[in-house]
Amino acid sequence: MNPKRTVAAVSLLLALAPLAIALSASAAEPAKKEAAKPRSMQEILDATQPSDWRALDPANTLYLELESGRVVMELAPGFAPAHVANIRTLAKEGYWNGLSINRSQDNFVVQWGDAAEEDKDRKALGTAQQKVPAEFERSSEGVDFTRLPDKDGWASQVGFADGFPAARDNKEKKAWLTHCYGAIGAGRDVAADSSNGTELYVVTGQAPRQLDRNITVVGRVVQGMELLSVLPRGTGPLGFYEKPKQRTPIKAIRLASDVPEKERTPLELLRTDTTAFTDLVEARRNRRDEWYKRPAGHIDLCNVPLPVRAPKTP
Amino acid sequence: MNPKRTVAAVSLLLALAPLAIALSASAAEPAKKEAAKPRSMQEILDATQPSDWRALDPANTLYLELESGRVVMELAPGFAPAHVANIRTLAKEGYWNGLSINRSQDNFVVQWGDAAEEDKDRKALGTAQQKVPAEFERSSEGVDFTRLPDKDGWASQVGFADGFPAARDNKEKKAWLTHCYGAIGAGRDVAADSSNGTELYVVTGQAPRQLDRNITVVGRVVQGMELLSVLPRGTGPLGFYEKPKQRTPIKAIRLASDVPEKERTPLELLRTDTTAFTDLVEARRNRRDEWYKRPAGHIDLCNVPLPVRAPKTP
Numbered sequence: 001m002n003p004k005r006t007v008a009a010v011s012l013l014l015a016l017a018p019l020a021i022a023l024s025a026s027a028a029e030p031a032k033k034e035a036a037k038p039r040s041m042q043e044i045l046d047a048t049q050p051s052d053w054r055a056l057d058p059a060n061t062l063y064l065e066l067e068s069g070r071v072v073m074e075l076a077p078g079f080a081p082a083h084v085a086n087i088r089t090l091a092k093e094g095y096w097n098g099l100s101i102n103r104s105q106d107n108f109v110v111q112w113g114d115a116a117e118e119d120k121d122r123k124a125l126g127t128a129q130q131k132v133p134a135e136f137e138r139s140s141e142g143v144d145f146t147r148l149p150d151k152d153g154w155a156s157q158v159g160f161a162d163g164f165p166a167a168r169d170n171k172e173k174k175a176w177l178t179h180c181y182g183a184i185g186a187g188r189d190v191a192a193d194s195s196n197g198t199e200l201y202v203v204t205g206q207a208p209r210q211l212d213r214n215i216t217v218v219g220r221v222v223q224g225m226e227l228l229s230v231l232p233r234g235t236g237p238l239g240f241y242e243k244p245k246q247r248t249p250i251k252a253i254r255l256a257s258d259v260p261e262k263e264r265t266p267l268e269l270l271r272t273d274t275t276a277f278t279d280l281v282e283a284r285r286n287r288r289d290e291w292y293k294r295p296a297g298h299i300d301l302c303n304v305p306l307p308v309r310a311p312k313t314p
Numbered sequence: 315m316n317p318k319r320t321v322a323a324v325s326l327l328l329a330l331a332p333l334a335i336a337l338s339a340s341a342a343e344p345a346k347k348e349a350a351k352p353r354s355m356q357e358i359l360d361a362t363q364p365s366d367w368r369a370l371d372p373a374n375t376l377y378l379e380l381e382s383g384r385v386v387m388e389l390a391p392g393f394a395p396a397h398v399a400n401i402r403t404l405a406k407e408g409y410w411n412g413l414s415i416n417r418s419q420d421n422f423v424v425q426w427g428d429a430a431e432e433d434k435d436r437k438a439l440g441t442a443q444q445k446v447p448a449e450f451e452r453s454s455e456g457v458d459f460t461r462l463p464d465k466d467g468w469a470s471q472v473g474f475a476d477g478f479p480a481a482r483d484n485k486e487k488k489a490w491l492t493h494c495y496g497a498i499g500a501g502r503d504v505a506a507d508s509s510n511g512t513e514l515y516v517v518t519g520q521a522p523r524q525l526d527r528n529i530t531v532v533g534r535v536v537q538g539m540e541l542l543s544v545l546p547r548g549t550g551p552l553g554f555y556e557k558p559k560q561r562t563p564i565k566a567i568r569l570a571s572d573v574p575e576k577e578r579t580p581l582e583l584l585r586t587d588t589t590a591f592t593d594l595v596e597a598r599r600n601r602r603d604e605w606y607k608r609p610a611g612h613i614d615l616c617n618v619p620l621p622v623r624a625p626k627t628p
Contacts, residue, residue, distance in 0.1 A: 106539055106540040106543055107495050107539065107543070136607075136608075150467055151465060151466075151467040152465075152467065153464055153465040153466065153467070153612040153613075153614055154610060154612050154614075180520070181421050181519065181520045190604050190605050192607055205495065205519075206494070206495045206519075206520060206521060206614075206616050206617060207520060207614075207617075208617070209610065209614065209617070210598075210601060210606075210609075210610040210613070210617070212610070213607075213608050214605075214606055214607055214608055225420055225421065226420040226547040229420055229421070229543070229547075230544050230545070230546055230547065231544065232544055233540040233543075233544065284524075287524060290504050291504050291528075292524075292528055293450075293506055293527075293528055294450075294527050294528055295524075296468060296523065296524040296526070298467040298468050299467075299524070300467060300468075300520075300521075300523065302520050303520060303521075303522070303523075303524070
């Protein structure tokens with residue numbers, strides 16, 4: 001008997017190191033014909049070329065520095081240009097440094113920003129904008145959209161754009177980023193245009209896709225989700241912490257481009273517009289390892305793994 | 315400006331107390347006609363009758379006792395009778411007492427059981443069965459299935475059975491429980507019938523529906539998910555902890571029926587075969603509070619809240 005009797009599957013956000021991508025230990029099914037043997041995700045990744053990967057752009061990468069480590073986030077200027085510009089200014093000027101994570105609602109989101117209740121006590125925004133327009137969606141024209149063939153209940157088309165999980169409506173000619181695990185959004189009040197990027201949340205639970213097109217998605221976490229997802233849940237309404245000392249201090253949020261190069265976290269992401277990615281999605285849609293008795297024949301947008309690796313040192 | 319600029323929504327597993335169900339603070343839209351005013355989830359819950367709720371059956375309720383508190387789990391004898399019978403025996407005989415939670419994989423599952431690597435070191439099963447049949451699905455005949463009208467990519471029909479998120483295939487005449495947040499399954503090795511209920515996992519991430527019909531679902535967590543979802547992620551393969559001291563000790567897993575009545579956690583669950591529940595699903599499918607600018611017109615099976623409350627004291 002195997003003492004590690006378990007659920008064989010990998011997490012959505014993959015481990016960092018090139019060889020540390022956690023996979024089922026079980027072997028592929030016995031090959032009948034060489035050509036017909038389906039490849040595992042690891043085999044597909046092992047066969048990728050350097051051009052299948054892209055580096056993070058330091059000017060659109062944020063580091064959230066916590067006592068427990070660094071969370072790496074990729075911004076999405078193609079979808080939320082005004083918010084991203086404001087967030088870049090806020091980061092440049094150290095707006096969040098010394099603020100805190102103020103909310104953790106189980107199976108939903110964590111959120112950080114200025115916890116002060118009164119306007120007079122709130123941190124000044126420096127040269128950042130107090131108001132920016134809502135950016136819930138954009139024109140689908142000019143969006144390089146890699147469509148998934150899989151059915152989705154929330155949108156007529158889902159897929160990937162600029163490496164982000166996204167959706168598209170061809171009748172309305174709109175595209176938008178979706179609320180999958182790790183998505184980063186700009187908290188707002190009741191008014192659609194009441195977000196400015198100071199309050200940011202990250203999805204830590206079952207994809208709350210009802211938020212799509214209702215709030216501005218500004219990017220996603222590409223590494224370090226496990227530092228956010230384990231934060232104790234707040235016991236106040238909406239998961240806000242009831243006592244200031246329960247909040248998690250933010251040491252700093254910086255643009256990678258403002259961090260000395262040797263202190264950066266170099267990362268490469270598998271491009272989503274490649275054959276390798278399409279093959280990987282198919283390997284996940286129909287799991288062929290011996291553990292699976294019935295491949296699903298389907299994958300949900302938010303179950304697609306988005307591989308991240310450390311660049312190979314030359 | 316509202317300093318709590320935020321994401322207004324509730325978690326999937328609701329707070330316990332009758333009035334503690336966390337809701338958006340914002341008021342409903344201004345009423346145009348009394349009859350046409352859509353009700354909020356809270357208003358629907360407030361208008362429920364006692365007959366809309368059911369008590370947990372103590373003989374099919376497990377308490378997982380951790381240092382941090384109690385996790386309450388409902389077993390599903392209608393779907394996994396052999397596993398549930400074995401789990402009841404294991405609990406009755408104290409099998410898990412002193413064992414530990416050995417795995418926490420980010421955005422996937424936590425898992426507990428016997429961490430011993432060698433068969434000779436493993437805890438004896440007492441009068442429980444070493445082998446039980448796989449119970450991945452059952453005949454759909456006799457299943458009281460409340461169908462959701464919403465599209466699902468993983469199954470031809472989804473809905474609720476015995477209060478559990480479930481799916482059905484009318485051609486194959488099968489029904490099964492689905493892997494939503496909080497689902498409890500019986501870990502297994504490569505052989506389909508290699509689970510016996512000793513190793514249990516709980517879904518803590520984006521619904522891994524690819525596991526449906528590939529492993530036996532034995533129940534779900536109805537209270538205390540936040541004690542499991544915050545456990546530090548294991549850094550070994552599949553999220554297993556690398557060092558024994560990283561594991562979370564299990565003080566006990568007991569059947570509620572074996573616990574003195576005054577030490578039990580009395581809970582009521584909203585029945586899923588009621589008009590109140592149908593109304594609640596619709597209120598979530600099309601959010602009408604002022605915060606939402608575009609109701610989704612859809613809800614995913616695993617986004618449907620399953621309300622739990624403490625019974626009203628007489």
